[in-house]
Amino acid sequence: MLEVTNLHASVAGRGILRGIDLSVKAGEVHAIMGPNGSGKSTLAAVLAGREEYEVTAGSVTYDGRDLLEMEPEERAREGVFLAFQYPVEIPGVNNAYLLKAALNEVRKHRGEPELDAMDFMALVKERMQVLHIDQDLLKRPVNEGFSGGEKKRNEIFQMAVLEPQLAIMDETDSGLDIDALRTVSAGVNAMRSPERATLVVTHYQRLLNYIVPDVVHVLSNGRIVKSGGKDLALELEEKGYGWIEGVAEQVGA
Amino acid sequence: MATSTDNIEQLANQDYKYGFVTDVDAEAVPPGLNEGIIRIISAKKGEPEWLLEWRLKAFRFWQTMTAPQWHNVHFPPVDFQDIIYYSAPKQKPKLESLDDLDPEIKATFDKLGVPIEEQKVMAGVAVDAVFDSVSVATTFKDKLAELGIVFCSFSEAVRDHPELVRKYLGSVVPASDNFYAALNSAVFSDGSFAYIPKGVKCPMELSTYFRINAAQTGQFERTLLVADEGATVSYLEGCTAPMRDENQLHAAVVELVALDDATIKYSTVQNWYPGDKNGKGGIYNFVTKRGKASTNAKITWTQVETGSAITWKYPSCILQGDNSVGEFYSVAVTNNYQQADTGTKMLHLGKNTRSTIISKGISAGKGQNTYRGLVRIGKNAKGARNFSQCDSLLIGDKCGAHTFPYLEVRNTSSQVEHEASTSKIGEDQIFYCRQRGLSTEDAVNMIVNGFCKEVFRELPMEFAVEAQKLLGVSLEGSVG
Numbered sequence: 001m002l003e004v005t006n007l008h009a010s011v012a013g014r015g016i017l018r019g020i021d022l023s024v025k026a027g028e029v030h031a032i033m034g035p036n037g038s039g040k041s042t043l044a045a046v047l048a049g050r051e052e053y054e055v056t057a058g059s060v061t062y063d064g065r066d067l068l069e070m071e072p073e074e075r076a077r078e079g080v081f082l083a084f085q086y087p088v089e090i091p092g093v094n095n096a097y098l099l100k101a102a103l104n105e106v107r108k109h110r111g112e113p114e115l116d117a118m119d120f121m122a123l124v125k126e127r128m129q130v131l132h133i134d135q136d137l138l139k140r141p142v143n144e145g146f147s148g149g150e151k152k153r154n155e156i157f158q159m160a161v162l163e164p165q166l167a168i169m170d171e172t173d174s175g176l177d178i179d180a181l182r183t184v185s186a187g188v189n190a191m192r193s194p195e196r197a198t199l200v201v202t203h204y205q206r207l208l209n210y211i212v213p214d215v216v217h218v219l220s221n222g223r224i225v226k227s228g229g230k231d232l233a234l235e236l237e238e239k240g241y242g243w244i245e246g247v248a249e250q251v252g253a
Numbered sequence: 254m255a256t257s258t259d260n261i262e263q264l265a266n267q268d269y270k271y272g273f274v275t276d277v278d279a280e281a282v283p284p285g286l287n288e289g290i291i292r293i294i295s296a297k298k299g300e301p302e303w304l305l306e307w308r309l310k311a312f313r314f315w316q317t318m319t320a321p322q323w324h325n326v327h328f329p330p331v332d333f334q335d336i337i338y339y340s341a342p343k344q345k346p347k348l349e350s351l352d353d354l355d356p357e358i359k360a361t362f363d364k365l366g367v368p369i370e371e372q373k374v375m376a377g378v379a380v381d382a383v384f385d386s387v388s389v390a391t392t393f394k395d396k397l398a399e400l401g402i403v404f405c406s407f408s409e410a411v412r413d414h415p416e417l418v419r420k421y422l423g424s425v426v427p428a429s430d431n432f433y434a435a436l437n438s439a440v441f442s443d444g445s446f447a448y449i450p451k452g453v454k455c456p457m458e459l460s461t462y463f464r465i466n467a468a469q470t471g472q473f474e475r476t477l478l479v480a481d482e483g484a485t486v487s488y489l490e491g492c493t494a495p496m497r498d499e500n501q502l503h504a505a506v507v508e509l510v511a512l513d514d515a516t517i518k519y520s521t522v523q524n525w526y527p528g529d530k531n532g533k534g535g536i537y538n539f540v541t542k543r544g545k546a547s548t549n550a551k552i553t554w555t556q557v558e559t560g561s562a563i564t565w566k567y568p569s570c571i572l573q574g575d576n577s578v579g580e581f582y583s584v585a586v587t588n589n590y591q592q593a594d595t596g597t598k599m600l601h602l603g604k605n606t607r608s609t610i611i612s613k614g615i616s617a618g619k620g621q622n623t624y625r626g627l628v629r630i631g632k633n634a635k636g637a638r639n640f641s642q643c644d645s646l647l648i649g650d651k652c653g654a655h656t657f658p659y660l661e662v663r664n665t666s667s668q669v670e671h672e673a674s675t676s677k678i679g680e681d682q683i684f685y686c687r688q689r690g691l692s693t694e695d696a697v698n699m700i701v702n703g704f705c706k707e708v709f710r711e712l713p714m715e716f717a718v719e720a721q722k723l724l725g726v727s728l729e730g731s732v733g
Contacts, residue, residue: 048688051680076690088685091676092703098689101699105690141703158689 001026001197002047002067002166007058008222009046016042018222019058024166027194031208031233032201034219035241040201041085043219044170047199048082049075062166076102077109079165083155083172090142095154098142099124099161106162127160131187149180156187167191168199173207185210205237218244281340281470286333288312291439294339298408298442301415311428311438318432325623325655326563326592328500328537336471336502338440381406381445381461393457403448404459407475410446417448421479425508425545425571433504433565434541437473441506444474449484449515458713460489471502478508480515480550487518489716500528500562502537509544511552513574517544518553520712521568522720525560532590532619535562542566548574548603555711557720558585558593567625569598572606572634579608582708584720587620587652588728596626596657601634601667610641613705616652617728623655632663639668645675646704648697648728698725 004022008015016039024030034040046053047060049072060067067075090098103123104114115123128135133153143151152172159167172184188198188211200211208216208230216232217224225244226232236244282293291312295305320331381392381404397404403414410418428438445461463474480486503525511517519542528535538561544552554568570579581597599608614622628639645654656673678700686696702709702721709717 050684072684072687073690073692076688082688084685084688088679088681090682090685090700090703092706093699094703098686098691098699101691101695102686102689109690162689 001063002199003059003061005059007043007046007060008056009042009053010056011042011053015056016053016222017046020219020222020224022217022224024197024199026165026197027192028214029192029198029200029211031211031213031216032199032219033203033205033216033233033236035245036203038219039222040203040219041170042222044082044085044168044199044201047075047168048072048080073105077106079106081159081162081164081167083152083159083167083169085170085172085174087143087146087151087155089144089146091144093142094139095142096120096124096138099138099158102158103161124161127157130190131157131160132183133157148175149177152176152184153180153187156184159191160187163191165195166197166199168201170201171203172200173202173204181207181210205233208233220244281337284335284337286312286336286338286440290338294440294442297339297341298411300411303419304411307423307428308439311435312440314429315432315435315439318435320432324565324594325621325625325657326565326594328563328592331500331502331537333436338471338473339442340470341442381459382464397455397457400453400456401450402453402455403446405446407441407444407446407477410477414446414448417479418446418477421477421508421510423508425510425543426506426541431541433539434506437475437504437506437541440471441473441475444476444505445478445490446476447478447486447488449480449486451481452483453481454484455486458487458489460491462491471504473503474505476505476507477510478517478519479510480512480517482512483514484512485516487520487713489520489522489713491522491524500535500537501526502539503561505540505542507540507542507568509542509552511544511546511550511577513548514550515547516551516553518555519544519568520716521554521556521558522712522716522723523556523558523560523564524723526562527560527589527591528562530589532562535591536560537562538564538566540566542568543571543598544569544579545571545573546577546579549576550574551578551580553580553582553711554597555582555708556584556595557708557712557723558583558595559723561593562591564591564593564595566595567597569600570608571600571602572608572637573602574606575603576605576607577603578606580711581608581610581612581626582711583612584615584705584708584724585613585622585624586615586724586728587617587622589618589620591618592621592623594623594625596624598627599629599639601628601630601637601639603634605636606634607637608639610639610643611707612641612643613708614643614645614654615648615701615704615724615728616645616654617648619651621653621655623657625657625659627659627661628669629659629661630663630667630669635664635666637664637667639670641669641671643671643673644704645673646701647675647677694725697728701725701728 002024004020007017007020009017020043032040055068100120107114173181213230216228216230218226282290288309291308295308394404426434428435447459449455478488509517509519525536525538546552552570558564568581572579579599585593585595587593597610610626612624614624616622624643630637643656647654654675658671660669662669682700683693683696701724709720712720
């Protein structure tokens with residue numbers, strides 16, 4: 001589904017990604033781990049199409065199409081979803097309004113009829129129940145005055161409604177208490193299916209107890225320095241990122 | 254990869270869509286202003302002697318005044334001798350029916366989406382259409398007359414209801430009030446008049462649509478709205494003008510009289526030509542609007558100001574009667590080189606008077622947006638309360654937002670609250686929406702409309718939708 005080849009990217013002239021190779025198939029969950037500053041969030045941002053990040057070399061194909069040629073909204077309509085590390089507040093715009101507009105853009109793109117308010121509400125209410133999210137959230141302005149946990153839950157809720165093909169979770173676990181972590185993980189797990197893929201970007205192994213990955217990649221200094229099964233995350237937890245930096249030097253050498 | 258900036262710039266080059274000119278035979282006076290011109294205007298309208306005297310008095314007063322300089326807008330001095338003070342489309346002196354109306358003018362209003370043929374109109378809206386200096390059509394007059402409601406052009410009101418006009422004209426905005434009000438009092442040509450009798454709830458929206466067409470012409474209309482005891486009325490005005498390279502002056506006066514227990518809701522969607530991208534041309538919109546509220550009366554001003562090169566207006570409420578209520582809800586947009594200095598005055602005279610001010614200023618491009626408001630609570634206004642909220646939204650980094658709130662409280666039993674905020678539409682917000690599948694334009698629209706929500710919900714339903722669309726058009730090209 002997603003093929004990243006020798007991807008280099010920089011922000012404000014500074015190289016961050018220095019040759020990422022990554023292949024994600026439908027049905028798989030990949031975890032991207034790594035120390036702060038290794039390029040995890042940059043990778044997520046480049047895949048979503050943030051304009052501040054300049055791709056200097058390499059390619060990304062998504063479903064056989066050149067992802068880097070697509071506008072961010074086109075990527076979204078094609079089923080790429082980014083759960084933001086820092087969800088943005090939009091005062092005065094209620095959650096339901098944004099979500100309905102987003103869902104109908106996606107449906108229009110797929111050639112499906114747009115949902116009216118009734119059908120939309122029926123759909124979101126069902127998804128809210130599954131995620132144990134209070135309906136009150138729909139009427140509140142997008143992320144405004146939300147706690148950290150509420151913001152992350154709202155991302156997962158949006159994901160559950162938009163049903164993306166490729167979900168990218170950018171440090172969704174950071175700042176979550178254990179209950180919120182469970183809710184968020186349950187939401188992600190409920191989305192797992194043979195047609196979908198998930199990229200879980202995280203700093204900590206903890207999340208991977210709940211969202212069990214098929215493949216774990218360790219990122220250091222803009223490169224994937226080690227890939228393995230779910231046990232790699234445990235090994236990393238035990239030995240610390242210092243261990244991986246040693247590995248990275250060997251790779252570099 | 255095409256960036257959003259490119260897309261947006263294409264949209265920015267889109268023209269002001271109301272900028273066309275209608276080809277009609279017009280009858281105009283020569284440019285310049287003197288007593289002779291005023292006599293001509295008055296004579297053309299067949300006015301009674303008292304009104305001519307009123308105009309002349311205003312003119313003499315105006316000659317002693319100088320244009321205000323305290324506002325936060327900048328423009329070269331206006332040459333008042335270079336303006337044509339009266340222009341009217343040539344037509345039969347008295348229209349028997351709409352069929353007699355010049356088809357070109359009818360077509361103009363059709364093109365603007367203003368319904369002046371009753372069978373085609375939006376349900377529940379009566380329209381008075383003002384073309385250059387004169388009212389050309391008023392719909393639903395007969396139906397309203399059954400309830401005793403008078404809704405007609407100002408000139409007709411002078412002819413048919415002189416006692417009402419004489420009683421209330423200048424009672425809220427005296428001819429000597431300010432420079433532009435004095436000018437208007439001297440030369441006003443037409444406008445709308447409405448009178449709602451005691452206890453009558455006007456069953457439809459009353460609406461006036463103003464169109465400036467002729468070049469080099471100033472438009473000076475006068476609106477007078479009287480809601481007698483216990484009456485209720487909702488009124489809307491809209492305005493557009495052709496695109497012209499020179500600046501044109503629009504100096505209107507609106508007076509509202511809300512007698513005991515009456516309610517007046519006055520909504521404006523102002524879309525005068527704002528000038529081009531480089532700040533050339535556009536309307537100077539220098540307007541005085543004020544209402545006087547008697548005991549238990551309520552006046553609500555709602556304005557959506559997206560047009561004009563320069564906007565200078567402060568719809569105000571004199572809360573004279575005890576328990577009277579004044580409200581001001583405003584959205585003002587300045588894009589490209591537009592400048593706005595707008596706000597309100599709430600003058601609390603009666604006991605337990607209440608006022609609410611919600612002002613939303615949006616600046617984009619090189620636009621400059623100023624909120625200026627006065628809340629004055631007199632010493633007899635025991636228990637008066639005011640709440641003000643002024644929010645500014647900046648789009649881009651070349652625009653400006655300014656807030657000048659003035660508070661004068663002269664007794665100790667009153668309560669005044671003021672809140673203000675300034676925020677910026679961030680690239681982050683736009684990217685967040687795009688990542689959810691929305692285009693940049695839709696994202697900006699949504700964010701701006703969210704910002705203005707508290708004001709839009711005060712507009713009559715069908716106009717709220719119009720206002721949202723208008724805002725979208727006005728801000729096209731502002732992000733990038």
